[in-house]
Amino acid sequence: MSVLLMLMLSGISVGKEIYYLQDKVLDESFNFTCSTQTQLNHVNVYKTNKQNTSILMHVYCKHPACQGPVDSFIGEPYRNRLSFTGSLKELCITLIQLTEEDSGVYWCRYSGIDKTLNAIQIKSNETTVLLVKRPVHCSATENTNLTIGLFTIIKAVVIILMYLIMLIIHVIPRSRLLAVTNQHRAK
Numbered sequence: 001m002s003v004l005l006m007l008m009l010s011g012i013s014v015g016k017e018i019y020y021l022q023d024k025v026l027d028e029s030f031n032f033t034c035s036t037q038t039q040l041n042h043v044n045v046y047k048t049n050k051q052n053t054s055i056l057m058h059v060y061c062k063h064p065a066c067q068g069p070v071d072s073f074i075g076e077p078y079r080n081r082l083s084f085t086g087s088l089k090e091l092c093i094t095l096i097q098l099t100e101e102d103s104g105v106y107w108c109r110y111s112g113i114d115k116t117l118n119a120i121q122i123k124s125n126e127t128t129v130l131l132v133k134r135p136v137h138c139s140a141t142e143n144t145n146l147t148i149g150l151f152t153i154i155k156a157v158v159i160i161l162m163y164l165i166m167l168i169i170h171v172i173p174r175s176r177l178l179a180v181t182n183q184h185r186a187k
Contacts, residue, residue, distance in 0.1 A: 020128040025135045028098050032128040034091040034108030040122065042111045043088055049104035056106075057082055059091060103132045 024030055034043055045057040059072045074082050078095065086092045088110070095102060108124035 018126050020126065021131070022128060023131050023133075024098050025133060026098060026100065028132075029094055029096040030098055030102070030130055030132075031092060031094050032106055033126060034093065034110075034124045035126065036089060036110045036122055036124060038089075038110070038122065040088060040110040043091060043124075044109050044111070045093060045106065046109065047102075047104045047106050049101075057084070057093070059084060059088060061088065098130075098132045100132050100134070103130055105129050 020032070022030060022032075034045065036043075042058065042060045044055050045059070047054055047056050055075060056078050057072055057074045059070055061070055070088055072084065081096050082093065083096075084091055084093045091108070093106075105127060106129075107127045110122045110124065
């Protein structure tokens with residue numbers, strides 16, 4: 001998976017598959033979309049990580065013709081954090097209060113029955129890779145080192161400026177005066 005992550009950029013297309021990479025911090029929310037060209041009766045939302053592949057949510061039509069509202073079954077670990085909006089054809093899924101365990105690959109598989117009564121399954125061509133990490137905080141030592149470094153740079157710049165001012169105010173006029181005095185003595 002790490003090689004795949006290195007190759008993925010947000011929105012890169014590999015064949016017909018589109019991969020999105022989202023980098024999030026703990027407690028943020030995460031949105032992704034499942035869409036298909038064909039109106040089908042069911043969609044399962046999956047998450048794959050190093051340990052396993054699991055179904056997060058099953059969304060289905062209440063009516064056989066898939067006209068009207070949809071309903072869902074959300075798995076226990078996600079029940080209070082996962083929600084969706086839209087139709088089965090264009091489903092927007094939101095996962096809130098992210099944890100490090102939420103890192104993984106998210107994708108959808110649609111299923112239904114076509115007009116010839118053959119069961120079909122279509123994987124959504126959009127896959128989202130989610131990386132959840134802890135926020136980075138600078139320690140007091142790093143802040144102190146940064147402050148000392150900035151102070152040293154500022155002090156060096158001030159010393160150089162003072163040297164230039166001294167050169168302009170005292171040294172250059174005196175060297176000119178000395179040159180004029182030496183020309184008068186030479187005559």
